[in-house]
Amino acid sequence: MENIEIARLLDETAALLEIDAADPFRVRSYRRAAEAVEQQTTRLDALVASDSKQLLSIPGIGKGMAANICQLVETGAIPLRTELLTKYKSTVLGLLKLPGMGPKTVALVWSALGVSDMDSLEAAAREGKLAGLPRMGERFATKLLKGIEDHRRNSGRFRVDRALDEAERISVLIRAFPGIDQITPAGSLRRGRESVGDLDLLVTGPACEPDVVAAAVEHVATLPLIDKLLARGQNKVSFTLRNNLQVDVRLLPRASYGAALQYFTGSKMHNVALRQRAIKRGLTLSEYALLRLEDNIIVAAASEEDIYRALDLEYIPPELRENCGEIEAAAASFLKAETGGLPRLIEFSDLCGDLHMHTEATDGRDTIRQMAEAALARGLAYIAITDHSKNLAMTNGLDDDRALAHVERIREVDRELQAVHGGRIRILPGIEVDILADGSLDLENSTLAKMDIVVASVHSHFNQPSEEMTARVLRALENPHVRILGHPTGRKILSREPYAIDIEQVLQRAGKLGVAVEHNANPARADLSDLHLRRAKEIGCKIVVNTDAHATEELDKMRYGITQLRRAWLTADDVLNTLPTAEALLARLRPKP
Ligand code: DGT
Ligand code: CA
Ligand code: CA
Ligand code: ZN
Numbered sequence: 064m065e066n067i068e069i070a071r072l073l074d075e076t077a078a079l080l081e082i083d084a085a086d087p088f089r090v091r092s093y094r095r096a097a098e099a100v101e102q103q104t105t106r107l108d109a110l111v112a113s114d115s116k117q118l119l120s121i122p123g124i125g126k127g128m129a130a131n132i133c134q135l136v137e138t139g140a141i142p143l144r145t146e147l148l149t150k151y152k153s154t155v156l157g158l159l160k161l162p163g164m165g166p167k168t169v170a171l172v173w174s175a176l177g178v179s180d181m182d183s184l185e186a187a188a189r190e191g192k193l194a195g196l197p198r199m200g201e202r203f204a205t206k207l208l209k210g211i212e213d214h215r216r217n218s219g220r221f222r223v224d225r226a227l228d229e230a231e232r233i234s235v236l237i238r239a240f241p242g243i244d245q246i247t248p249a250g251s252l253r254r255g256r257e258s259v260g261d262l263d264l265l266v267t268g269p270a271c272e273p274d275v276v277a278a279a280v281e282h283v284a285t286l287p288l289i290d291k292l293l294a295r296g297q298n299k300v301s302f303t304l305r306n307n308l309q310v311d312v313r314l315l316p317r318a319s320y321g322a323a324l325q326y327f328t329g330s331k332m333h334n335v336a337l338r339q340r341a342i343k344r345g346l347t348l349s350e351y352a353l354l355r356l357e358d359n360i361i362v363a364a365a366s367e368e369d370i371y372r373a374l375d376l377e378y379i380p381p382e383l384r385e386n387c388g389e390i391e392a393a394a395a396s397f398l399k400a401e402t403g404g405l406p407r408l409i410e411f412s413d414l415c416g417d418l419h420m421h422t423e424a425t426d427g428r429d430t431i432r433q434m435a436e437a438a439l440a441r442g443l444a445y446i447a448i449t450d451h452s453k454n455l456a457m458t459n460g461l462d463d464d465r466a467l468a469h470v471e472r473i474r475e476v477d478r479e480l481q482a483v484h485g486g487r488i489r490i491l492p493g494i495e496v497d498i499l500a501d502g503s504l505d506l507e508n509s510t511l512a513k514m515d516i517v518v519a520s521v522h523s524h525f526n527q528p529s530e531e532m533t534a535r536v537l538r539a540l541e542n543p544h545v546r547i548l549g550h551p552t553g554r555k556i557l558s559r560e561p562y563a564i565d566i567e568q569v570l571q572r573a574g575k576l577g578v579a580v581e582h583n584a585n586p587a588r589a590d591l592s593d594l595h596l597r598r599a600k601e602i603g604c605k606i607v608v609n610t611d612a613h614a615t616e617e618l619d620k621m622r623y624g625i626t627q628l629r630r631a632w633l634t635a636d637d638v639l640n641t642l643p644t645a646e647a648l649l650a651r652l653r654p655k656p
Pocket of ligand 3: 250261262263311
């Protein structure tokens with residue numbers, strides 16, 4: 064049992080206790096334990112097996128909780144959780160994911176209406192049955208119904224980073240079969256979508272030549288991590304993993320690799336448009352090859368480049384294949400037209416800096432120096448340290464005095480590292496200052512004046528109506544110290560909808576004022592969608608992409624950010640932190656007052 068699973072079950076127990084109106088102290092002990100377990104780097108099941116007393120050395124875990132964890136690891140269950148689930152049914156936990164449905168509200172609809180799952184809650188809201196309950200007027204019901212709809216749309220999808228981890232885990236096992244040499248994720252994962260519906264894996268190698276493919280299919284169909292085998296064909300295996308992620312594996316001869324990769328990368332709409340283009344040229348495109356209609360001669364099959372070229376198109380990067388103008392652009396590029404061609408998309412190696420990260424001074428894990436050296440190891444030339452401000456009390460946010468002292472400390476470490484690394488990494492002092500409910504900022508202007516990088520972000524009062532939230536953010540942009548707008552939408556992929564805000568107005572105003580908007584590279588956040596980013600470019604808004612790292616390894620999340628920028632058709636020139644030096648960057652940000 065992995066730590067994350069243990070943490071999930073402890074957290075569920077806390078939620079069930081809360082619904083059960085248990086002693087808040089007891090609820091908190093489960094919740095704290097869940098958080099502590101999640102942060103452990105050593106596996107708890109191994110600890111239980113070797114020396115369970117060591118559990119007690121984890122902060123937040125006392126004797127009783129340690130006993131719970133031992134029992135959980137040994138039997139797979141926490142008796143208290145099991146007991147509560149027989150009372151409430153496991154579906155009540157799903158209700159907590161809906162907007163406005165806290166534990167008290169869930170308990171109320173359960174006791175008053177016998178509602179314990181989403182379908183019956185939806186029915187109750189539609190039939191006006193909620194109206195009789197306290198604090199559940201018409202507005203509540205409307206919002207709830209929208210929440211249920213959003214939830215249904217998102218559920219069953221998986222965040223791209225999670226899907227990628229699974230793809231890597233599966234690939235290692237498939238590759239163990241002799242005669243398989245390439246495993247390529249296709250579908251929405253290859254196109255770099257924020258979330259995927261299922262995983263499409265393309266497998267090629269000599270074992271996939273028609274005469275030996277049966278043994279390779281057998282190997283895939285009996286992988287140990289398969290939860291349910293869904294389908295098994297001549298060259299195709301579909302199954303689900305324990306987390307319900309569906310995986311479609313297709314085995315193909317090398318000669319068809321390009322055609323298959325093109326087909327299974329999609330998107331469907333892109334493929335439809337491409338097939339029409341083929342037909343106009345007397346060709347036909349399938350997952351096996353691009354053929355000439357009149358005599359079935361293979362025109363292209365082995366590589367995607369060959370296929371696009373045979374259709375008079377420049378190669379189209381997967382991130383653009385959404386039938387949003389990429390085929391027209393690729394045709395223009397192929398003809399070497401002066402305008403309207405494909406952009407040279409930004410690449411990871413274009414990136415030179417990361418302007419948003421946290422340290423142990425607030426809610427980060429590592430020191431300024433550790434963050435800087437980790438950035439240097441990843442090839443960056445400069446970073447900004449932007450810890451939280453005091454309004455975010457739970458992060459130990461900085462007040463004016465601490466923020467000023469932190470600036471001094473950052474400059475000191477910068478000097479130290481310049482001596483050690485010959486100036487190959489520079490550290491800019493900064494802050495992620497909270498935008499308060501009225502749009503004012505959490506620190507004095509005289510404090511912000513000392514910072515090179517002021518990122519202003521909304522971290523509270525997420526539920527303001529759109530006019531209020533928009534006015535709030537617009538007001539923050541007017542503060543001349545603000546150089547970057549952080550978390551422009553506040554969404555969390557598949558778990559929190561963006562706050563109500565008129566993003567068009569915000570981008571317009573930021574563009575006029577020269578404030579850069581931030582795309583958060585963390586795949587759980589991805590604050591700006593590809594469409595927002597494309598719009599920001601159109602408007603002429605400055606754009607930065609930052610990791611918001613809270614620990615050194617989170618700097619690696621940058622690649623997810625780059626993928627979203629590529630989906631937005633952005634080039635290196637469109638993104639400020641591709642500038643080679645800290646000086647060049649500072650010269651392009653909004654001028655300091
Ligand atoms: P997803 O899984 O919902 O995140 O999105 P995709 O794009 O991965 O969709 P999926 O898994 O249904 O199919 C993978 C690719 O296979 C898709 O992007 C294009 C191709 N494909 C699947 N079914 C069809 C089809 O009926 N027609 C065409 N032209 N292509 C298809
Ligand atoms: Ca898929
Ligand atoms: Ca699929
Ligand atoms: Zn942050």
